Amino acid sequence: MPVKPQSLPDQTRSDIDSPRRGGRGDSVEHVLMDTSEVAAMLNMSTSWVYKEASKLGLKGYKFGRGRNAKILYKKAEVFKWLEQQRVH
Template sequence: MKPQNTADEVSTQVAPRSDRRPADPILLDTAEVARMLSMSTSWVYREASKLGLKGYKLGRGRNAKVLYKKTDVLRWLEQQRIH
């Protein structure tokens, strides 16, 4: 009969790396949004807020990044569907 695992042995067992999937990002930068929408980054900066796609500005000045929630981008894209 095989002995049962103790609590210490169970907690140290980890799935092999090949079984893990990389996590989907929650926030996308402007270049990623542009690639997702097949548009230019300048279009995203210029038009996205006018069309209702709101970004989050992180940082200040020239080094600030504008990030967008992936769920917001997908929801906005779905609203653009032609029936």
């Protein structure tokens, strides 16, 4: 009798991020925002975010070097910073 090769289950994104696979359940996409996402959320330009946000207390995380470096922001910190900007 011929032996049927076992098919391996396809690993989906949810499998990779699931807590039972050793992950925390949060993928990077859910925790971090890039500069364009922050700019769109604040209705500002990306150049404004690069120039002014750190001066105003919104800190980014730099990944990479030089021109190709990517600045990412934690969503929770962006929302916290936004709450602090509220006018009473």
